[in-house]
Amino acid sequence: MPRPTEHEVLAAVLQIRDDTLQVLAWQRAQPPDSGRWALPGGRLGDDEDVERSVVRQLAEKVDLREVTHVEQIAVFSDPDRVPGARRIATAFLGLVPADADPAVPADTAWHPLTALPATAFDHAAIIDAARDRLRAKLSYTNLGFALAPRAFTISALRELYVAALGHPVSATNLQRVLTRRHVLEPTGDLAPPGPAGGRPAALFRFTERTLRVTDASAVLRPPGEPDRGAVP
Amino acid sequence: MPRPTEHEVLAAVLQIRDDTLQVLAWQRAQPPDSGRWALPGGRLGDDEDVERSVVRQLAEKVDLREVTHVEQIAVFSDPDRVPGARRIATAFLGLVPADADPAVPADTAWHPLTALPATAFDHAAIIDAARDRLRAKLSYTNLGFALAPRAFTISALRELYVAALGHPVSATNLQRVLTRRHVLEPTGDLAPPGPAGGRPAALFRFTERTLRVTDASAVLRPPGEPDRGAVP
DNA sequence: ACAAAAGTGTTATTCCTACACCCATGC
């Protein structure tokens, strides 16, 4: 007779706010882990799969139109990961563009990943896994579209990459690499200069807003094909 | 009152046999999907997480010492993915070296991915996802260690890569790329030539037998650092 | 000697980093 088991979904929703990678969490008011911060999510419904479920549950915390990308990270299934009845979690990474400022419930707030408050259960491990996934995919896919506004200057994009990756990025090379791979294209418009002057910056956009692998790792690709990521 | 739900684990165990990528499956004797081929796996036990569970269940089908790598692929959770009580599956990729020939139960057999018989439930999608994961990781990690014998010639390794990737691979460049990245090293021994003669081939081994990223995608790495995959 | 298989040398290309230099605006 198996122990009763629930299935939940949890989302580490990441956004770059104030040049820092932050995660959305809500503060638990009830035990267990009262006062600690938890990821949004909840029980899987009877008539939905985990992808639909996480989208539905996020709708209660943030405006859905602002979540530009959602993907499965992993299953967290330690029998003792939460006290009481067994609960298995499918963890997701969610991304929100830097220019969005979704209204969130009163018990909910953004926290920099570098200064996380006490987290509930195993949610810190989920956040780490989500951050690692984001960093990896920023480098070999066009996933930046999910962090950036619809239009942006190269230096704004550079700051997003620096915040997400945690290491310096050259604006010069960022622009050239991403345009060569047809990930970025100029909109034709210019951004006004700041108060101190300076040349007005050109605005760019991502050519696609769905995930695509752009750097199909050089080593073992079929012979005779260039490296560009499948240009249609 | 939520619908009762079980959690199962399923493994797409892949091996290269006869220069072809094959998957281990067993033929169902009972409905539903009687006669169709299913992936090994089963219900998650009360005192184990999904990783331990898949290892335990594989022990019933193949000798565990032969499974050199296991990793989570994704959760499959469509409410109607199997008839009857709801069942959520965590899918895994498992790999067995080409020189192993594990004893398997009578209802169990290997099948080339290119000529799969009728599969049960959504298992074909799981097999596809596992194959895609294998192909991707072969290119940017040292995952080849899990497909290859402990020692091998470069041309044997080349055939493994061809079978797994499905496109031609140059033995010359394969050797140079993998040794430059310190993924491969010579054992110092030689393999005897075949019946038709020919120069005896040097034997190589993988320097590590745990997963490591060897090509940390060039674009956005920190400045001033070479591309080698974190050589210890 | 000749065929077969393995391995090395070499060249051309592609892609990237780094850095110097030029451009456009506010004050």
Next chain:
DNA sequence: GCATGGGTGTAGGAATAACACTTTTGT
């Protein structure tokens, strides 16, 4: 004019694909 920020040109270097050539064996 000059400070400030944006963008381009270009040289050097690293990694790889392609292919010719050499080495070592069996018959």
